[in-house]
Amino acid sequence: MKNECLNCACVMKSMQSLKSCQLEQLESNHAVVQFRKGDPIIKQGMFSTNVVFLKSGLVKIHITGPYHEQIVRLAKAPTYLGLPTTIGDKINQYSVTAVQDSEVCFIDLNIFKRVLEENKDFSSHIILELCKSELESYRRCANRTQKQTRGNLADVLLDLSENVFESAEFVLPISQSDIGNLVDASRESVNRLLSELMNDGIIRMEGRKIEILNKSSLQLISQNG
Amino acid sequence: MKNECLNCACVMKSMQSLKSCQLEQLESNHAVVQFRKGDPIIKQGMFSTNVVFLKSGLVKIHITGPYHEQIVRLAKAPTYLGLPTTIGDKINQYSVTAVQDSEVCFIDLNIFKRVLEENKDFSSHIILELCKSELESYRRCANRTQKQTRGNLADVLLDLSENVFESAEFVLPISQSDIGNLVDASRESVNRLLSELMNDGIIRMEGRKIEILNKSSLQLISQNG
DNA sequence: AATATTTTGTGATATGTATCACTTTTTAGA
DNA sequence: TCTAAAAAGTGATACATATCACAAAATATT
Numbered sequence: 317m318k319n320e321c322l323n324c325a326c327v328m329k330s331m332q333s334l335k336s337c338q339l340e341q342l343e344s345n346h347a348v349v350q351f352r353k354g355d356p357i358i359k360q361g362m363f364s365t366n367v368v369f370l371k372s373g374l375v376k377i378h379i380t381g382p383y384h385e386q387i388v389r390l391a392k393a394p395t396y397l398g399l400p401t402t403i404g405d406k407i408n409q410y411s412v413t414a415v416q417d418s419e420v421c422f423i424d425l426n427i428f429k430r431v432l433e434e435n436k437d438f439s440s441h442i443i444l445e446l447c448k449s450e451l452e453s454y455r456r457c458a459n460r461t462q463k464q465t466r467g468n469l470a471d472v473l474l475d476l477s478e479n480v481f482e483s484a485e486f487v488l489p490i491s492q493s494d495i496g497n498l499v500d501a502s503r504e505s506v507n508r509l510l511s512e513l514m515n516d517g518i519i520r521m522e523g524r525k526i527e528i529l530n531k532s533s534l535q536l537i538s539q540n541g
Numbered sequence: 542m543k544n545e546c547l548n549c550a551c552v553m554k555s556m557q558s559l560k561s562c563q564l565e566q567l568e569s570n571h572a573v574v575q576f577r578k579g580d581p582i583i584k585q586g587m588f589s590t591n592v593v594f595l596k597s598g599l600v601k602i603h604i605t606g607p608y609h610e611q612i613v614r615l616a617k618a619p620t621y622l623g624l625p626t627t628i629g630d631k632i633n634q635y636s637v638t639a640v641q642d643s644e645v646c647f648i649d650l651n652i653f654k655r656v657l658e659e660n661k662d663f664s665s666h667i668i669l670e671l672c673k674s675e676l677e678s679y680r681r682c683a684n685r686t687q688k689q690t691r692g693n694l695a696d697v698l699l700d701l702s703e704n705v706f707e708s709a710e711f712v713l714p715i716s717q718s719d720i721g722n723l724v725d726a727s728r729e730s731v732n733r734l735l736s737e738l739m740n741d742g743i744i745r746m747e748g749r750k751i752e753i754l755n756k757s758s759l760q761l762i763s764q765n766g
Numbered sequence: 767a768a769t770a771t772t773t774t775g776t777g778a779t780a781t782g783t784a785t786c787a788c789t790t791t792t793t794a795g796a
Numbered sequence: 797t798c799t800a801a802a803a804a805g806t807g808a809t810a811c812a813t814a815t816c817a818c819a820a821a822a823t824a825t826t
Contacts, residue, residue: 399672491773
C-alpha cells in the first residue's frame with residue numbers, strides 16, 4: 317500500500333522528480349478506485365478537486381459538441397486524465413469513460429498544486445506534458461478534418477495495434493458507432509469501410525477481434541485517404 | 542525603452558506576478574521586432590530558442606496537415622505565440638504568420654525558463670494558460686468537425702466581430718480562401734455562403750469590408766448549421 | 767433460459783461540398 | 797501607370813458520406 321505512489325513514480329517521468337517527502341504527501345492524500353468497462357470516471361460539467369491519474373486500463377476522452385458527444389481520443393495508462401480540466405477551473409470540461417476495466421488514482425488538487433510549486437522539475441515536466449498534449453491535439457484535428465473517413469479509420473486501427481495493444485491482433489475496445497464518432501463518420505460508414513478492408517484482405521475480423529494482415533496497405537490508406 | 546516589459550506586465554495576467562528584478566532579466570534579453578502583414582513570424586520545422594510574445598497585431602496559427610496547410614486559429618495581441626512549440630522541443634511544431642502589421646517580442650527561452658522556475662505565480666499562470674488553450678483546442682475541433690460550413694463560417698464572422706474587432710463592422714483580415722481553410726471548406730463554398738448571407742440581408746459586404754446586420758440570425762446559423 | 771437491448775450488416779436515396787472551368791475584379795509590383 | 801498576380805464570383809458536375817429503413821446477430825438483463 318505504502319509504495320503505490322513510488323510505483324507510479326517509476327513509470328511516469330513527471331513523477332520521477334519527486335522527493336520522498338513529496339511522494340509521502342501524495343501517498344496520504346490519494347485514493348485508488350477501480351472502474352469497470354463502461355463506467356464514467358470524469359463527467360463534464362461536474363465539480364472536481366482531484367487530479368486524476370490512470371494507473372491501468374484504457375479510457376475514452378469525450379466532449380459535448382454542438383450537436384453530439386464527440387470522442388476526442390483514447391488514452392491508455394499510465395497517464396494523467398483531465399489535467400487541463402482540473403487545473404484550469406474546477407468544473408470538468410470534458411468526460412472520461414473507461415472502455416476497459418481501469419484503476420484510477422485520485423489525488424487531492426491542493427496537494428498536487430503544492431508539490432507542483434515545491435518541485436521545479438515536477439512542474440517543468442507537467443508543463444512539458446501540457447505542451448505536447450496541445451500540439452498533439454492540433455495534429456489530431458488537422459488529420460480528422462483533412463483526411464477522409466477511410467484514412468482516419470486506418471489511423472485508428474494502426475493506433476490501436478501499434479500504441480495501445482502493441483500487437484497485430486487485438487479486440488476492438490469500442491463499438492463501431494464509437495469508432496464512427498472518433499473519426500467523424502456515421503456508424504454505417506465505418507461498418508462499410510471495415511467490410512471493405514476485410515474484402516481487400518487487409519484485415520481479418522471475427523466479431524470484435526481484429527487482425528491486421530497487411531499493415532503497409534493500411535499505412536498507405538492512412539496516407540492517401 | 543526600459544519599461545517595455547513593464548507595459549506587457551500591465552496587460553498580461555501571467556506577467557503581473559513578475560518581480561522587478563525578473564522583469565529586468567526579461568528586459569535585457571528580449572528583442573522587439575516589427576512584422577508586416579503577410580510576414581512569417583514562426584515557421585514550422587525551424588529551430589527556435591525564443592519565447593514569442595505578440596505585443597500588437599493579429600496573426601494566424603497554421604500547421605502542416607496530411608494534405609495541405611491548415612489554419613488552426615487566429616490570435617490577437619496580447620498573447621504568447623508558440624508557447625507549447627517552444628517549450629516542448631525547440632523545433633517549431635506550427636507556423637505563425639502576421640495577417641495584420643504586428644509587433645512581436647522575442648524572449649530568450651533560457652531566461653524565460655529561469656523566471657518560470659523562480660516565480661511560482663508566473664509558472665502557475667503559464668500552466669493555467671496552457672490548460673485553457675488545450676481545452677479550447679478540443680472545443681474548436683469538435684465544432685469544426687460537427688458543424689457544417691455555414692455554421693462554422695457564421696462562427697468566424699461572429700468571432701471576428703465580437704472578439705477581434707469588437708465591432709459589427711470590420712475589414713476581413715484574411716482572404717476567402719484562408720477562411721475556407723479555417724473552416725475546412727473550399728474557397729468556392731465560402732464565397733457562395735457569403736453571397737447567401739448577403740442576399741438574406743444578414744451581412745453587408747463591400748470588398749473585404751463586412752457589416753453584420755443581423756447578429757441574432759448569424760448566431761442562429763452558428764447553432765443550427 | 768427467455769427477453770430486452772445494443773450492436774452490426776447492408777441496400778436505396780438524399781445532400782452538402784469539392785472540384786473543374788472560366789470570368790471578373792482587386793491588389794501588388796515594376 | 798501599366799502589367800502581372802492574386803483574389804473573388806459563379807455555373808455545372810461529381811462524389812463521399814449521411815440518413816433512412818430493416819434484418820440479423822450478439823450482449824445484457826431478469
